[in-house]
Amino acid sequence: MTERTEPGFDALHPPSRELLDDCVHCGFCLPTCPTYQLWGEEMDSPRGRIYLMDLAERGEIELQGAFTEHIDACLGCMACVTACPSGVQYNRLLEATRPQIERNVERSRSDRLFRGGIFALFPYRRRLRAAAIFGLVYQKLRLDRVAERVLPPRLRATQALMPPVKLRDAFASLPRRVKPDGPVRRRVAMLSGCVQDVFFHEVNVATQRVLAAEGCEVLTPRDQGCCGALGLHAGREDHATKHAKRTIETFEKLPVDNIVVNVAGCGSSMKEYADLLADDPEWAERAKSFSAKVRDVTELLAELEPRAKRHPMKAKVAYHDACHLGHAQGVRAQPRAVLRTIPGLDVVDLPEAELCCGSAGIYNMVQPEPAAELGERKAGNIRAVNPDLLVTANPGCLLQIGRYLDGDVPMFHPVQVLDASLRGRPLP
C-alpha cells in the first residue's frame, strides 16, 4: 500500500456530500457519545467527526494523523444515530470513511500486525477452536496472572476477554434441522456465528430449543462461515463483501421465511448487506431479499404469540441494550417484551442505558484504555440496580461486561433465560 499524498478521500465511495450535509451541527449527539463522555473533546464527538469527514471530503485536510486517530477512536456504537433529530446516517458515513483509512493510511507495523492477527483468528471457527484449546491450557496454568505483568496493553486486553473455556462446547456441533413442537408456524434458518459458536455454544442450543418450542422449524447449515460483521465495522470492505456473499449463498437456497441471528453485531451487518452490495449488479437483488428476511431472535419471538408454557422465575433481571441491537437495529422493546412473558421476572433498565459497554467489535482489543473505562462505568451502572441476572443479546458485550463485573452478577443471553423458563429448569 502506498500512502496517499494529496489531502482528502480517494474516489472510491467516499462519504457522500448529501449524507454529510444532513448534519446541522446541533450537538444533540454529544451526550450519548461514549468518547465524548470520556474526553469532552469536540473531535471525538459524532458532530466533530462528521465535521472532519466534511473537511476531508472537501480536500481541506489529510487523512493521516489526527483524522485517522479520531475516526479510529469511534466505537461505532451508533448511539448518535438514535439521538439525532435530523436523521443523520452516521453509520453510513462511518462505513464509507473507514475503508478510506484502511486503503490510504499507512498504519504502524505493530498496529498492522495486531489488526491482521484479529482478522486471521476471529472469523474462523476452526482457528477459534484451536485458540480455545490454547486458552484452556492457559487458564488452567493461570498464565493470565503472568500476562497481566508482561504483555503490552492490547494483548493484555485481548487475553483478559477470554471466557472460561469449555472444550466440549467449543467442539460440539449443532443439529442441522430441529423440528418444531406442534404445527409449523415459521421456517427459519439460524446463523450460528463464530465467537458465538465456539465460546457461547449453549446460547445457540438454547436458541434452537426456544424457537422449536414456539413452533419454528430451525435449519442450521453446517457450511456457513463468518458473516463479515467485524470486517464491515472495521473498514475492511473486502473482507466484509467476501463473507457477505458467502453467507448469502449459503442461506438463500434454504426454503425459509426468516434468517434468525442471536448476535446483535452480526444481525446488524446482515441487515446492511443490501447497502453493502448495492453497486454489484450480480448481488444487489440477492442481498436485498436476504436482508429483508433477517431477524434478531428476540424480534422473531416477539412477532409470535407465545404458545409454549412459561414456568415462573423469580428474579430481577437487568437488561443491557447491545448497541448493534438497540441503536443500529432499533430493537429495544422486543427483547424486554419477550423476557416479560416469563411470569415473576422483574425486568429493569440500567442507568446510562444508551452508553456503550466498550466492547464494540474489535474496539476493546485495539483501543484497550477507553474500552476499559467504559467497561468499568457499565459495570458500576449494573451494580447500581443490584440485579440477580444481567441479560444482553450479544457475545461481545457478554465478554466485555463479564470482565469488569468480575463474577458479581451471572450473565445470560435472553434466549437462555426463556429456555430455562420453558423447560422449567434453573439457569445453568
Added chain:
Amino acid sequence: MLNAAVRDALASAVGARNVLSDPVQLRSYECDGLTGFRQIPALVVLPLDTESVAAAVRVCHEHGVPFVARGAGTGLSGGAMPVADGVVISLQRLRQVLEVDPVDRRAVVQPGVTNLDITKAAAPQGLYYAPDPSSQQVCTIGGNVAENSGGAHCLKYGFTTNHVLSMTVVLPDGEVVTLGGDTGDQLGPDLRGVFIGSEGTLGIVCEITVRLLRVPETVRTLLADFPSVRAAGEVVSDIVAAGIVPAAVEMMDNLAIQAAEKAVGAGYTLDTPAALVVELDGPAAECGSQFEQVKAICDRHGCTRLHIAGDAGERAKIWMGRKAAFAAVGRISPDYIVQDGVVPRTRLAEVLGRIEEMGQAAGLRVANVFHAGDGNLHPLVLFDEDAGELERAEELSKDIAELCVELGGSLSGEHGIGTDKACSMPRMFGVDDLATMDRVRSAFDPGKLCNPGKLLPTPRLCGERPGRYRPHPLEEAGVIERL
C-alpha cells in the same frame, strides 16, 4: 500566531495533556451551533478545575491574548465562535454535580454539566431544575448562565437568572470571585444579575449554585390543532386573559409540525395549519379546573383536534417533537437559520403575517416554532446554500429580527446576540445605551480580551462584510462616520 512562551505558559497552567494544538483538531472548534460564522482558534485548552481555568485566564491576561469560553457549542448566535489568534477555553472537563441539597433545595454544579443532568441528579429527591432550553439534553449550565437561557417552561418559572443563586467566576484578569449568595436578597448592586446573560464577555463561570424546585403534583398536557395561526394566537391571548398561568404554551406552524413529526412521530396532525402545546402544572384541583377552561377556550376558537397526553410517556413524546423541532427542520430543508426574537404577545398574529409576506417576497420558506406564551418567536428560514440562497436567507433572517424590534419587541428572547446580531444592536439601543453597556463591560474587562467581538457592535466587526456597500449600522446610528 501565539508565541512559544504563551503556549508553554498555557500548557503549564492546565497541563500539557489538556491542550489541543493540532490544526485538524482545531478545525473542529471553529464554530458553535451557528456554522455560518467560523474562525480557527490558535489553541484549545480543556482545564480540569477552577484553579486551572483561572491560571489559563491569567496567562491570557498577562500576554494580551483573547480567549473564548465554550460549553457544548450548541449556541445559535455564534457566542462561542473563537477569535483569530485566540484561545478557546473548553469547560467540557468540568462536568461534576458537586452537591445536591434537598433541604435547602439547591445544587452546586460545574459549568460543563448539562441542563438535563441537573434535573437527573435532583430527581431522586423529587426535585428538578426549571429552565428547560430545547437543547437541554446537551447544552451546559455554564452556557445557560452566559446566555440567560430560557425554554418552554420559562413562561411560568422564569429564566436562568431566576434560578441561579450564586456563582464562582473567573474574571478576565484571572481573579476568582463569588457573585451572589445563598440567600435570595443580596445587598449592593446585583453583580450576579449583570453577569448572567453577558454572553461570556465578563468572565468564565466555574461553579454554579442553582435553585431546585419540587416536581409539581400534577402535570396536564394537551396538543390542539387550529385552522389558522391567528386562531391559535387568539387562544394564547385568551388563556392569559382568563388569569391562567400555564407552565408552557408552545405554537408550531405547519412546516415545523411536518419536520417534528418526521423526526419523532409524536402524533402531530400533518396537515394542520397550526398547533398549540399547552401544559398546566400545580396542585391537582387547580390544574384540573384550569385545564377545563383551556379546553373550552380551544373549542371556542375552532380547535379541529384536541389530543390530551394520557400518561408521562405520551407527554414526553409531545415534548420530544417540540424540542427536536429545530434540528428536525434539517429533514425538510438542506439548510436553515434559526432566528430568535420577541414581540408583545398581542402582536403575534401581526408579526406572523408580516413574516409570511417577507418570506414570499424573498422566495424562501419560513417555519415557525415558538414560545407563544411570552411572545418569543423562533422563525426558521429555510434555504439551500448550494442554490446560492445563503445571502438572501441571512438578509431575511436579519430583517425578521429587526421587525420584532420595530413592533416593540426584542432582537433576542433567549439565544443571545453573539456574533450573529451584534450589528443589529443599534436598531434596538441608542448610542448612550451602547456606550453604557460598553463601560460596564470595560469595568470587568478593560483589555477587551474576554470573548471580544460578541454582543456589542464594533466598527471592525460590523464593517467588514464582503459584498456590495451597505451603510454600516453604526454609521446609520451616528456612532461612526465613513471617511
